Amino acid sequence: MNRAERLSAVLDLLAEDGQVEVDQVVERLGVSPATARRDLDALAQQQLLTRTRGGAVAHSVAYDLPIRYKHQQNPDAKAAIARAASDLVPRGGIIGLCGGTTATAIADALMSRADIMEPAPDPGLTVVTNAINIAMQLAMRPQIKTVVTGGIVHARSYELVGSYTDGVLGNISLDLAFIGVNGLDAVVGPTSHDEREAAVNALMASRAARAVIVADASKLDRRAFAAIGAPLFDTLITDGGATEDQRVRFREAGYEVIVAS
Structure with a gap:
């Protein structure tokens, strides 16, 4: 476990009870007491917790995501896709994140990046999102400039x-x-169950120099109700569950296909 992963794990421990002791970090993460203290000090410097004698307590910020995001389908595939997406993001970049469990996983991956989380005068990353759960997550990271679009909350998706x-x-x-x-077809392109979300996704994609579809293999060769707009996208990140035939067909349809592992 590298340092960035440890810091993320410490925040997960903090989210369980709102406080954490050095001994808990030592036991759960298998590190030395000195390392545990240094990690807590680093997180305190990033204003993500308040140090106490022997441990730390959380700021008055909700650390948990809504329940449906904690029990997502295909979590390993989405985590792999999120890592591949994070690899495309330069420090200091400006990115857009729509809602959904895969985008939430991408936010998690970006928050574990040591280069982004390093304290600096300028933001390590700027994220524009229409998802209130992702905005809530990112608000805990002062190194990330978070821009929320505004609008009417869709209760099902938090978008x-x-x-x-x-x-x-x-x-x-x-x-x-x-x-x-919700679906990606080589002919029809990307689709969503909701026409309002589809419209926002299409507009966000149109504002980007590079628009990337993130979809695990279960979404491939499926069609949902509302079209998002195939010509807007040039890249697909999916997981190893995608068949070779699917990869070939999506490449022939004009996508650069990145298979996350």
Whole structure:
């Protein structure tokens, strides 16, 4: 476990009870007391916790995601996709994240990056999102500049939709946009169950220099109700569950296919 992964694990421990002791970190992560103290000090410097004698307590911020995001389907595949997506993001970049469990996993991966989380005068990353759960996560990281689109909350997905969202997205430029989908067909392109989410996703993709579909293999060769817009995207990140035939067909459809492992 590297340092960035340890710091993320310490925050997970903190989320369980709102406080953590050095001895707990030593026992759960298998590190020395000196390492545990240094990690707690580093997180305190990033304003992610408050140090106490012998441990730390959480700030008055909700660390837990909503329940449906903690019991997602295909978590290993989505974690692999998230790591591959993170590899495309440069420090200091400006990215867009839609809602959904895969985008949430990408946010987790980005928050574990030591180069992004290093304290500096300028943001290590700027994230524009219409997902309130992702915004809540990122708000705990002062090194990440978080821009929330505004709009009407969609209760099922925690995504903001509507004309207020369109107004913000229409006035920004992104280096990368990562868009999750409910289905991806080589002919029809990416689709969503909800036409309002599809419209926001399409606009976010159109504002990016590079628009990336993130979809685990279970979403491939499926169609949902609302089209997002195939011409907007040039890259697909999926997982090893995608068959060779699927990979070939999506490459022939014009996508650069990245298979995460």
